[in-house]
Amino acid sequence: MIKRFLPKSLFGRTLMIIVTPLVLLQVVSATIFFESHWDKVSLRLARGLAGDIATVISLMRKNPGQENRIWIFGLAAENMQIEASFKTDAVLPNEPPVGTSIMERMLIRAMREYVGKPFQIDTQTLDRHVAVDVQLPTGALEIITTRKRLFSSTIYVFVLWMVGISLILFAVATIFMRNQIKPIRRLAQAADALGKGRDIPSFKPEGAKEVRQAASAFLAMQERIQRQIAQRTDMLSGVSHDLRTPLTRMKLELAMLRDTEPEAAAELEKDVDDMERMLETYLAFARGEGSEKPRPTNLSALLLDVVDKARRNGGTIDFHSEGEISVPLRPNAFKRCATNVLENAIRYADHISVRAGRRSDAIEVTIDDDGPGIPVDKRDDVFKPFYRLEASRNPGTGGTGLGLAISRDVMRVHGGDILLDDSPGGGLRVRLRVPL
């Protein structure tokens, strides 16, 4: 449940790991500050004011009379920041003062402690000033003082500091994390590109030690894979090439044999032709895959080309492409793959439909036919080199059994795959997937 709300990216997670304790710490320290310090400071300030008011009142009691009041109030204004005035015979409303804010509550408490006479407070009416009225026997004493005397602004400074420091820490963390994540992201992109058989543009190990290690391991692996592929294609083309020479010799010998034993020669000649075709296919495959680099390709145009060629060879083919599709491909290899699949369809079916479209994460080419299809339990086998169902079905139709093996190789080199399915028309559906 919680997982859904957690950030998905490493960047987000790391930031969260840094920021969460930070915010927690701040909230805790702010709470502690409010609980103790803020209360204490407020009470002390309120007591200071209440003490001053008590001093004024006792001075007035000891020095009664209007003349005395003038110098007492002058003293208060000069030394206590208190504006005092006296309203003779005035009576305050007889109700207890109410305080909601900390400042008011503390002032009420301090007034009760130090003055001990009925009083009213007003912290709202005056702008930036506080009024306190005290009931004396002969009238009401009104005291006005600045809010500052009761109010500690340190809390704001404190909060401001906390927020400011958090923001600075957050910004610094963001900048540093970005740089730490970059090499990881680059490594992920490189691995993705390798998996899809695409070019990896200059990739160097960098970043933190562990990331560099992973990158170096990746580069070593990439080299090993490329060496293996190169070795395999080299061997393939080497073997094919070497076999061609004895094959040519055999053909010449067969030509001579034709005069003496025409029937046996015809049989043998057919076998030799098959072998030659096989070798040509291998060679073409080995040559193509070894050197071809992926490049942005207009898949729709490429498929149309393949389909046109197949039509000329006598297939009834529907072709539809969802808009223009451009993907990085090895065009010749991909053409060979599509051609192989289409050749099969033409060979085994009458009506064929080819569709190309974009999926969320891949490009898919679907080739449907209305032929006999391939039984589910044979769908793995037909990808094996030289495996042919025709051996049991209809020995007459030619073919070496390499077509699908090569097609699958091509698709896998692109990081994609070739999948067999039932077509709605009753025949075989072949899906060529290229990841985006």
Ligand SMILES: Nc1ncnc2c1ncn2[C@@H]1O[C@H](COP(=O)(O)OP(=O)(O)OP(=O)(O)O)[C@@H](O)[C@H]1O
């Ligand atoms: N569209 C299809 N309908 C029915 N069977 C198919 C179809 N495509 C392939 N097959 C079966 O799968 C087997 C393997 O196909 P693959 O293309 O690998 O070899 P091939 O077509 O016999 O020979 P090649 O392509 O080398 O000339 C075929 O022999 C055939 O039996």
Ligand SMILES: [Mg+2]
């Ligand atoms: Mg084939």
